Amino acid sequence: MQVDSPKVPNPSRMLPKHAPMNQFFVNDGELVVGGERLSMLAARVGQTPFYAYDRTLMCSRVATLRKVLPKQVKLHYAMKANPMPAVVGLMAGLVDGIDVASAGELKVALDAGANPCEVSFAGPGKRDNELRQAVASRVLINIESFREVSALEAISSELGLPARVAVRVNPDFELKGSGMKMGGGPKPFGVDVEQMPELLANIGRAGLDFEGFHLFAGSQNLLSESICDAQQKAYELALRLAQQAPLPVRFLNLGGGFGIPYFPGDQPLDLAPIGDNLARLVQRAQTDLPHASLVIELGRFLVGEAGVYVTRIVDRKISRDHVYLVADGGLHHHLAASGNFGQVVRKNYPVTIGNQLDSQNVETASVVGPLCTPLDLLADRLTLPVAQVGDLVVVFQSGAYGASASPQGFLGHPVCIEVLV
Numbered sequence: 001m002q003v004d005s006p007k008v009p010n011p012s013r014m015l016p017k018h019a020p021m022n023q024f025f026v027n028d029g030e031l032v033v034g035g036e037r038l039s040m041l042a043a044r045v046g047q048t049p050f051y052a053y054d055r056t057l058m059c060s061r062v063a064t065l066r067k068v069l070p071k072q073v074k075l076h077y078a079m080k081a082n083p084m085p086a087v088v089g090l091m092a093g094l095v096d097g098i099d100v101a102s103a104g105e106l107k108v109a110l111d112a113g114a115n116p117c118e119v120s121f122a123g124p125g126k127r128d129n130e131l132r133q134a135v136a137s138r139v140l141i142n143i144e145s146f147r148e149v150s151a152l153e154a155i156s157s158e159l160g161l162p163a164r165v166a167v168r169v170n171p172d173f174e175l176k177g178s179g180m181k182m183g184g185g186p187k188p189f190g191v192d193v194e195q196m197p198e199l200l201a202n203i204g205r206a207g208l209d210f211e212g213f214h215l216f217a218g219s220q221n222l223l224s225e226s227i228c229d230a231q232q233k234a235y236e237l238a239l240r241l242a243q244q245a246p247l248p249v250r251f252l253n254l255g256g257g258f259g260i261p262y263f264p265g266d267q268p269l270d271l272a273p274i275g276d277n278l279a280r281l282v283q284r285a286q287t288d289l290p291h292a293s294l295v296i297e298l299g300r301f302l303v304g305e306a307g308v309y310v311t312r313i314v315d316r317k318i319s320r321d322h323v324y325l326v327a328d329g330g331l332h333h334h335l336a337a338s339g340n341f342g343q344v345v346r347k348n349y350p351v352t353i354g355n356q357l358d359s360q361n362v363e364t365a366s367v368v369g370p371l372c373t374p375l376d377l378l379a380d381r382l383t384l385p386v387a388q389v390g391d392l393v394v395v396f397q398s399g400a401y402g403a404s405a406s407p408q409g410f411l412g413h414p415v416c417i418e419v420l421v
């Protein structure tokens, strides 16, 4: 899709050292998001805190990826990373399919115009009614237990519509260096590879419409060698399993796990080796699995860097020489930035004062939220432009696992607003 160039004249791309994020422009000391200066955007939104997602950045991220991926590889968006309906609508027009993890997400994806043929549904505890909704919607269901096979057999005969299924395999390998491991060892996700012969036989007996395999080993990985290694192993495993499958493999989801840099020292993922590796697998699949589409599913990598969380400073306090900037938003909207969403050791997200970027006057300060808990910390002793009440704190890398992954009801503060700009 075509998106207007920034409305702001003469933007510069260089952000100062305290915010080494270079995907956004800066104009007259202000961050530019969606072509608009931050203070104007805040006026447009009408309140703080808010999340803003830059559609130009989302489009260009998909375009960058398409350049390195072989054209035969299908790109899916895992919408749990950012389920805002407008974002899902945008992504539905850019990628080849949407991966949903609940009937609630399924509704958003279908409302957004996603083609049901290219929607797949994964998740370890699919309720019978969710399975019925998925069968009736004609989406692909990633089977994760023996119970789901029998439930789908009953639902298929009730609806007179054979369920389209793939099997989510819990492999016998891990995604090395992954922020969050979701395969290998004992896992609640998928079915162990050791149990595959029996599961595949059950699927055949149940008369389900078997399409292929789904292997998802982990998330937030910045090492292209590890991702290539996992994709390679997923491919080999699928080849072995294909021999036991009731029907030829038409769908092979090799997972994702592409990470984005959050912390000092994180290097962006090098896509080129992944593209080369996938090109080799596509080549091999032409003879090994001639009916199969290879799919990768990404969430965070597609949307994470396009989003910022913006919160206004409501108080500035000094406690025993330590500067606290107290903001109107915090952990209840952005659990991940507070360090409480899967981090083992708390590290600061990239944070800055988005309307003071030209300021040469810096200090060490902590940004805290309004909640009555020491966990409500958005930045711990960062070097920031000196800020006052009314200034706008920006948390970068906030387009994924933000609003929907935060306990918005905790302490009864207003919910945040999300805009796609």
Ligand SMILES: *Cc1c(COP(=O)(O)O)cnc(C)c1O
Pocket: 078, 080, 081, 099, 122, 216, 218, 219, 220, 256, 257, 258, 297, 298, 299, 300, 301, 400
């Ligand atoms: C969460 C999830 C994803 C997306 O992970 P990201 O790290 O956001 O890319 C993809 N597939 C499955 C099965 C998931 O559960």
